[in-house]
Amino acid sequence: MELAAAKLKFIEAWGKLGSEWGINRTMAQVHALLLISPEALTTEEIMDALSISRGNANMTLRDLIGWGLIEKQHKAGERKEYFFADKDVWNIARQVAKERKKRELEPVLKVLNELSSVVGDEKDPEYKTFKKSVNDINKLAVNVDKTLETMLKAEENWFWGSILKVFK
């Protein structure tokens, strides 16, 4: 396969995976493009490469910055803004884990906690089933939260070393 074709395939695959995981296709594609680009790119270059509008490019880039996945760069003597992706895949994974934990897991933990404290008649099957499911999900969510917390602090080699050794 040609490099040019391979790049397109990578961008497409990343976009598809993103959309399956609740991340806007275009956002995932812009990220993919920057990931495989050795140089920082301008908004115009990104618009051209992916055939998207200026407005879309601008909003997507802003979101990616919000996720901590890319940053703006300025080149000496130039007005234009350049965008550059962190290429360290472990950083990326941690950054995504950090944001999703904050945006999604934590609010759910909060609700589960409130729901854990609902009191009722232990004889009532409706209550018992509700309580058991909520408590079990809560425990699982707390374990996931703890594991993510560890991941956020960990070095890649140590993390996978520990996990894969145990599971070997």
Place this chain on the structure above:
Amino acid sequence: MELAAAKLKFIEAWGKLGSEWGINRTMAQVHALLLISPEALTTEEIMDALSISRGNANMTLRDLIGWGLIEKQHKAGERKEYFFADKDVWNIARQVAKERKKRELEPVLKVLNELSSVVGDEKDPEYKTFKKSVNDINKLAVNVDKTLETMLKAEENWFWGSILKVFK
């Protein structure tokens, strides 16, 4: 909080989490409803509880069966079909992991593998950057895949025991 209100809140929270993770809101809500229901429910009961149409209910239930999260039940002397959710949260987590691994991770691993084999000029920064990103993502994806594989075979206590002990 009243049990009735708590149930609604749980269904709502589960639906929201689902939609953030690329799972249809209604599907997550039906799953939530069945999770906290001590008895199997009919299509009609589900339609009523969530105010959804018969068509929607039917398709959603079919999808949930496809994900291995619920099953049909028949009660003696009744024509109606009843639906019942597996309440074991560890089974649920494994089932979801299994399906998403198959549907999403494996296709991506396949593409990454193809892209890893693209050859080019080691002096070309475009090629070098592409290759490095693809290889790094590939390694991460393989580690995730191995960990999921272990999870699929594991008992809940052993799994979290091992992970949390290492990370303590």
Place this chain on the structure above:
DNA sequence: ATAAAGTTTCAATAATTTTTGAAAGTTTAA
């Protein structure tokens, strides 16, 4: 101050995804 270069915003439009509801299909019992 002005104009050029560049960035941001957002209402309108387009695309996608979800839902409806009624018709077609199936199963069971009499």
Place this chain on the structure above:
DNA sequence: TTAAACTTTCAAAAATTATTGAAACTTTAT
């Protein structure tokens, strides 16, 4: 058989989400 009870399908409609593009805004250089 027939018809009642129930399930499935799917084209059309609704809802949601993403994208465009042009105007407004900001910054910099002269």
